[in-house]
Amino acid sequence: MGDSASLISAPARSTEPLPLESRSLLVLHASVTGTAIDVAERIGRRARREGWAAQVKSVAQFNPMELLEHGLVVFVVPTTGNGQAPPQFIPLWTALLHPGLPPDFLEDLRYAVFALGDSSYGKYNWVGKKLSRRLDALGAHAVVERGEGDDQNEWGVESTFPDWLDALVQSIDPLFAAPSGFAPLPAAARPPPRVRLEKIASTSETSPPSGSIANGCHTASSNGALLWSDDARWARLVKNERVTSDGWYQDVREIEIEIEGVTPDERNRLYAAGDVLEIRPQNSAEDVERFLTTTRWSDIADAVYCVNATSSDQPLPPHIPPGYRTTLRHLLTYELDISSVPSFSFFEWLAHFCEGDMQERLREFASPAGYDDLLDYARRPRRTINEVLYEFRSAQIPPDYIFDLLPLIRPRGFSISSSPASHDGKVDLLVAIVQYKTILSVPRKGLTTSWLASLEPGARIPVRFDTSGQLRLPPSPAPLIMIGPGTGVAPFRALMEERIRTGAKDNLLFFGCRSVKADFYFQSFWEKLVDDGQLTLSVAPSRDQDDKIYVQHRIPDHAAQVWDYVQRGGSIYVCGSSTQMPKAVKKALLAVxxxxxxxxxxxxxxALWDQLEKEGRIVEETWG
Incomplete structure (x- = not known):
């Protein structure tokens, strides 16, 4: 995405933004974890309160040429890893970088950027910074100084976003005056719902076949979930086996799936080593029943509704067709997330449906004065939406607000641990089942991994291949250094299966586990490669001795080999937790x-590190 010089030398624009032709704006987000979606929706809600016609879209739904059709666009963009853009942002960014664009290409555009990132990385909010500079270079006019959210701050985005949003609203208000006599909708007033639920029938009545249309409404599929993306597809579970030793504290599974409807000649082209498989889970029947009981919707849970957007500015999610014919139980099972930690917006919405002390408490959570209390109540103990609703069960929530109150279930990505040629097109994953304890009595669990753990072979799973990552097979026979503690080693097995096929024998793996006897993933595979002279293996079992040993501690033992590989055009790939590991590994490599x-x-x-990064020879694929 360019070098840092442009961030330092580009002059600030002083030209005042031109007036708008209408009181309307577009908010574009490129979300990774869901935070950007929440921030974008809050911008849209605030703008509507102030009398603006506001659309909120993912950049994945946006044609770059549409920038010429809008007078005011607000971008909400996170930076992933050490300076990478989210995959769905790449097409727009690539279009903006086209060398043929003149310097006045976007002279009629007014814009604002709110960037999301983590200040522990060297390229903090890099994507937002580069986007601002590029828009300036194309003649666009910033209406407010770029905002920056920091995951490292205890309050996260709330440390800067509210003040930035106030500044944005103040800066754009003069660009197109509100109608005479207009008064902003007070913050305490409930906005209209995003959707309208029209009751059609109950499940006890005859209903049309799956996929048909009744009374102008599309019927929910008997397959369950709607596929959330045009390139998503169905797969079947082949294997779901625990690979950590019995009695070990962590349950890690080797999961194998097979894509449905694949022809023999397509099998080896389904994906490539280094790709990621996205899986969209569903809520458990028990969690859905609890939600329905808490909201007192049990009596209407299986009534059939036709779902339509109430405004063209707030359409249904792209994968849900207008007039979708479904039930509340179906939506809560397959579409809406009731198991995640609630966002700031959730508390804003919930306050609209409570009264008295409950409403006052919720509004305090959703104010700067209540941030610390909100952290203690929800974020630190990882309290779920379902649990919060139970504690505020006096809330009277109209079903029409279901898409306002609840976020969509998001797919979770897993690094693929197989190459298609070595597994006849099947997909292998190494999945750690997320379960942990907090101060709450009920253990916390991950929605996707707990759902996967419950499945038996033959179960159908909605999946999508994410091919946008940077973890690609290096050109053979260039050397490869791999650093992957825990399940971070998964993509390296896929890469090595392909490296073996091409005869690339200069491979060095630093693998970290807790105990060789308990969680040495793919042990027999690695040891065979060592025996065959195709791999140098260095294992860091952190708990097998008194002093804890991690992957960064093993790097100096192979300093000469690491340097030799780098000098010969080799690559360094780091995969695993994004907490302290990447920084410790970088420090050890810099010492080498x-x-x-x-x-x-x-x-x-x-300078050498930066050069290797620019050449794509140092790649980090890390996750929180």
Missing amino acids: FRSEGSMTLDSEVE
Whole structure:
């Protein structure tokens, strides 16, 4: 995405934004974890309160040429890893970088950017910064200074976003005056619902076949979930086996799935080593029943409704057709997330449906004065939406607000641990079942992994291949250094299966586990490669001795080999947790560069690191 010089040398624009032709704006988001969606929706709601016609869209639904059709666009963009853009943002960014665009290409555009990132990374909010500079270079006019949210701040995005949103509203208000006599909708007033639920029939009555249309409404599929993307598809579970030792504290599964409807000649082209498989889970029947009981919707849970948007500015999610014919139980099972930690917006909405002390408490949570209380109540103990609703069960929630109150279930990505040629097109995953304890009595669990753990072979799973990642097979026979503690080792098995096929024998793997006897993933596979002279393996079992040993501690033992591989055009891939590991690994590698490369200046070492990153020879694929 360019170098840092443009961030320093580009002059600030001083031209005042031109007036608008209408009181309307577009909010574009590129979300990774869901935070960008929540921020974008809050911008849209605030704008509507102030009398603006506001559309909120994912960049995945947006044609870059539409920028010429809008007078005011607000971008909400996160930075992933160490400076990477979210996959769905790439087409828009690529279009903006087209060398043939003149410097006045976007002179009629007014814009604002709110960036999301993590200040522990060197390229903090890099995507937002680069986007601002590029829009300026194409003649666009910033209406407010770029906002920046920081995951490292205890309050997260709330540390900066409310003040930035106030500044945005103040800056755009003069660009097109509100109608004479207009008064903003008070914050305490409930906005209209996003959807209208029209009752059609109950399940006890005869209903049309799956996929048909009744009374102008599309019927929910008997398959259950709607596929959330045009390139999503159905798969069947083949294997679901625990690979950690019996009695070990962590349940890690090797999961194998097979894509449905694949022809023999398509099998080896389904995906590539380094790709990610997205899986969209569903809520358990028990959790759905609890939600229905809490909201007092049990009596209408299986009534059939036709779902339509109430405004063209707030359409249904793209994968849900207008006039979708469904039930509340179906929506809560397959579409809407009731198991995640609630966002800031959830408390704003819930306050509209409560009275008295409950409403006052919720509104305090949704104010700057209540941020610390909100952290203690929801974020730190990881309290779920379902649990919060139970505690505020006096809330009277009209079903029409179901898409306002609840976020969509998001797919979770897993690094693929197989290559298609080695597994006849099947897909292998290494999945750690997320379960942990907090101060709450009920253990916390991950929605996707707990759902996967419950499935038996033969179960159908909605999946999608994400091919946008940077973890790609290096050109053979260039050397490869792999650093992957825990399940971070998964994509390296896929890469090595392909490396073996091409005869690339210069491979070095640093693998971290807790105990060789308990969680040494793919042990027999790695050891065979070592025996065949195709891999150097360095294992860091952190709990098998008194002193804890991690992957970064093993790197100095192979300093000469690491430096030799780098000098010969090799790549370094780091996969695993995004907490402390990537920083510790980088520090260890920089020490190798300094000692083996006889570098005396920190600037020399950092320059080499930056150069390797630009060449795509250092890649981090990490997750929280």
